[in-house]
Structures are given as structure tokens and as C-alpha cells.
Amino acid sequence: MSIYQVNEKGYYGPFGGAYIPEMLYPNVKELREEYLKIIEEKSFQEEFNQLLRDYVGRPSPLYHAKRLSEKYGTTIYLKREDLNHTGAHKINNTIGQILLAERLGKKRIIAETGAGQHGVATATVCALKGIQCAVYMGEIDIQRQAPNVARMKMMGAEVIAATSGSKTLKDATNEALRDWINNPVDTHYIIGSVVGPHPYPDMVARFQSIISEETKKQLLTKTGKENPDIVLACVGGGSNAAGMFYHFLDDESVQLYAVEAAGHGVDSGESAATTALGKEGVLHGSRSILMQTEDGQVIEPYSISAGLDYPGIGPQHAWLFKSGRGKYVSITDDEAMRAGLELTRLEGIIPAIESSHALAYLAKIPFKGDETVVVCLSGRGDKDLDNYMKYFDF
Amino acid sequence: MNTIEKKEGNPLLSIYFTAGYPALDSTIQIAKKLEEAGADFLEIGFPYSDPVADGPVIQHSSEVALANGMTVKKLFEQLRELRQHVHIPVFLMGYVNPVIQFGVEKFCEECKNVGVDGVIIPDLPMYEYEDLYKETFEKNGIANIFIVTPQTSTERIRKIDSLSNSFIYLLSSNATTGKTLDVGEDTNAYFKRIHDLQLKNPLIVGFGISNKETFQKASQYTAGAIIGSAFVKRLGGKDYMDQIPDFIQSIKG
């Protein structure tokens, strides 16, 4: 057993667990007892792999970005999760969870969403399976992300405004949890990242682990070696990073960079750099690191990228950070936006602003020249065009 | 220690309210008034920014209390004079993160110092309590109150009973706070089923109790019930202190 994976009690080192009210205990217990059995079933694996191949379009390419490599003086590959159906890595998880929900006999799906990417990915798999779907989204995010709201509605999902608290992702998550408390029997909650009570962080990481599984094979074919020297991924809750790191965790020679959003700067008071600003505590069902006041009240984070605008990180990331296995760093709005434009101009790929954070960190690593680097391009920038246009005054 | 006992066969009425709501300094005043009006014990909520088990009324009172400047530290300062004014049992109710930040050990010691009888922390699960905190709670004589729902298995209820030494918080239905109790047959059958388990701890029903009818219904097979949202909703108007006796009368009278 890897010391970086969840133990039988649901913990990663001191982080994780299931800090949930008794009202959610039966749901979470059912998941905990069933998820591995179901995922390992042959029929599940067959359907999962077939959908990832024919519906999502996997394997996603590992692209050698030559002009970007030239610019940074080393060899850089992009793992193209942006080419997945619906435009991000989020669909890997929702495909897995909808198959699980189906096998658990659930009749209704709920989800939370910030930027709307996870909401769209959830609405998509619900349309695919003909299952009823309700997505909670902060009232403010609904206004900011109109195209994704429209996509969800077109798929037949009900989009419910979270009007409590700060009316953004954290509150949408609270509302989804409240919905689950009130509908305990036939509803499954598809959480969108490696957060929440055990077994969610492990389950979501397993569904996203396809990212590093493919990367290993693709690197072997292209370079003759399975392992890169350096891997980078952005971290909101941490699901694309968890998937990108998964099969490299025990190879300590692979350096793992997790890039958080610094917003206007780590010390600006408007930031989402959780490991830099957070303390240990409990949020949304697990013990992890979160941004909070001295009194333990959760602080509303800020980032230009709605997908990184979350006050916590998954418990596995808290553990990788604390144990020193991963390097947790941050990138400001400005650095990310410039890196997004740079990739567009060098490679003809418009990245999601989330992914631009990972790209921006390339400029901060002193490369020697002989490294193999993989950046997880977690999503495409279509959803962010408005933001890019405004920022660069196009 | 068991402070929660039925007197002369009458069901016990407990009232929940949020510390620091409607005003930062209203905590002790409201507690005192509730005791005078005939409440049998109290639950004082310490507010949290993300109260997932609560409906809109208690979410709102928590938000206002936080905006008023209520913190765990502030609450304990206010409670220093609790036992000069209030003699009925008092429990604190809130979420685990503020307790962790305050320090679990220090939290229990403060509870003991100010005369709080126990705590209700819905998102502190049984496993984590036993593994990490039980010793600290017991050392300070602070009761940890567990919640039982219609979905909780008998085996788990028995375990909860063995870990409890004050009362068991029986949820009227699987729901967040502030919904209305379904007074139908199913609810009755559920209360009776738990009653018939003959647990060592008294059962107190919470969530969805709002008036005399639901209070009596809930007390038929249990030691009493807790009113939260329906009471909190009445706070905040101009004469809210004067209305407290009428409210208690309307339930118990």
C-alpha cells in the first residue's frame, strides 16, 4: 500500500475521514462499502472503458509542444484533457460516478458546480443515461457563466441557484449536501473534485487516474521511458492534479508540482492559494487544509479562474503537501492570463484559465535542458473567451 | 451525570437559539428569559459559516451572529456569567471546525468552567469522536450528544446509546432544520420503534417541532422535544424578549 493513498480508515496521513452529520451516514456508508466492489466488476470496467473511448474520445493525446519547449529550453508535453467531450477532465469522473449510481439503483443525481464545467459534465452523463439531474450553482456564478448554464438546461438538467452565504462554489456544495440530507434514499451526489467525505476523494482520484495511466504508456512509446522528470497540474479541489499524479506518486524521482491560484497575489487578501494561506480543519466532510479565520469560519477565496476559486483542497493534496511529496506553488491572475495567451500564440491552443495556471509555472522552474516535462492541460478555453477578451482588450 | 429527566411525567421542552443573534449581547438575556418562561433545557448554537445540516432560518441567524462579531471565544466570555442567571441544563451546538480551531481540549475545559453540560456537534462522527476526542470530553465531564435518524441501524443506535451519558438526539426525519414534522403514522411508528429499544439514555426529538401539536406528537414516545427554527424565527422583531413567555406558554400551556 502506498503511503500516499487512502488507508482502510479513510485517511491520508492525518487528513480525510468522513466528517458528516448522521443524516448522511447511511449514504456515505453504502458508497464506502460498495465503490471498490462495483468499480472492479468486469461489466463496470467494460462499460467505463468503452464510454471513455467512444464517447469521451480517450485516450487523450500526449502532445509534444515543440515551440513551447523551445521557449523554455526543455522537452514539454501537454496531456490534452481539453480535447475530451465537454472540454475538460471533469467528464472522466462523471462517467465513472454515473455508472456507479446506476448500479446502486439511484434515480436522481445532484451536483455542485462553480464555473459550470462539472455541472455540464454531470448534466451530460445524466442525459446519456436518462437520469434526472439537479445542479446547484451559486447565484453569482449563474450570472458569470451564462453559456454553461444554458448547456446544462439544454441537456435537461435543473439548475438551482444557491442563494446562501457567499453565493458561489462553496455554498453550492453546501446546498447539494443539504439536498442529499433531505433526499437520502434514491439520490446520488456526484461531487466534482477530490473533496468530500471518504470515499469520495479516493473514488474521484481513481476515475481521474486514467490521465497518468495513459501518460505513462504514451511517454514509453514516444521516449522509451515511462516516467517524466516533472509533472505540473493546477489545483482547485485537486481532481485533475490527483489524476495526473496518481501513477507517479510512488516514484519519488518524478517531481510533482501542484499549482494553486494566487489571485491578485498571495498576500493581497484576494487569493485562493490554499496551502499558503490555509490551516488544518474540516470542510465539506473531510479534514484537510482550508482558508479560514482564527475562529474557524471559512474564508471566501478569489481567483480570476472560477474553477480554482475554492477555499480548500482535497485531503490527499493536504497530505502530499505536508509530507513534502508534492511542491505546492501558486500563480497570480496576471501570470496565468499571460501564459494562456502565450500557449495560444505558440501552439494554437486556447487553454482554460485554470490550466493556464499550470502553464505559467513553467517560467519559474530553472530547467537544465534535458528534462521531460508533462503539463496537464485540464480544459479548453472556450468557456473563458469573454474573460480573455476583456483582460487583453481584444 | 444525567441532567435530562422528565419531571412528574411532563415532557421536556428544550429551545435552541443562536448565540449572538439577533444582537451580539442577547445570548444570556434570552437564556434567562427562556428559563423564567418554563423551558426545561437549552441549546445555544455557536455560529458557523457553512452550516450544512441547517435550513434557511438557522443559516440566517448564523450569518447575522457572525456579522455581529460572535466567535467561540466571545461566546465563552459571555457564558462566564451563565450560571449566575441560568440553572437549567445548557448544551452548546455547532459544527466541528470552529471547535478544532479553538482547540478541542480548551473547548471542553471552557465548557466545564462556565457550566455547560454537553455539546452537540452534528458533523463530528462517532468514529472520530471515539478515536480522537472521547477521552478529553470525559475528563472534563462534558457529554457528547449523538444524533439518531430514521435511517440509523439498530446496531448503530445501540452503540450510540453505550457511548452516551445524557440524552440521544432523535431526528424526526432525515432532513435539515426548519422543515415541518410529518405527524403521520410512519413518524409515530419510528418513534415507537426507537422507544421500544429500551435505551438507557432518554430520547429527545429535534428538527421539525414548531408548535403544541408537533411537540405533543413528538413527546408521546420520548422524553421531550427541541424547538429551533420556529423559535429563532420569532427573534429579531422589536419586542422579541416580551414574546418569549407567550411562545413557551403556547407550547407547554
Ligand SMILES: Cc1ncc(COP(=O)(O)O)c(C=O)c1O
Ligand atoms: C478546466 C478545469 N481545470 C481545473 C479545474 C479545477 O478542478 P480540479 O482541481 O478538481 O481539477 C476545473 C474546475 O472547474 C476546470 O474546469
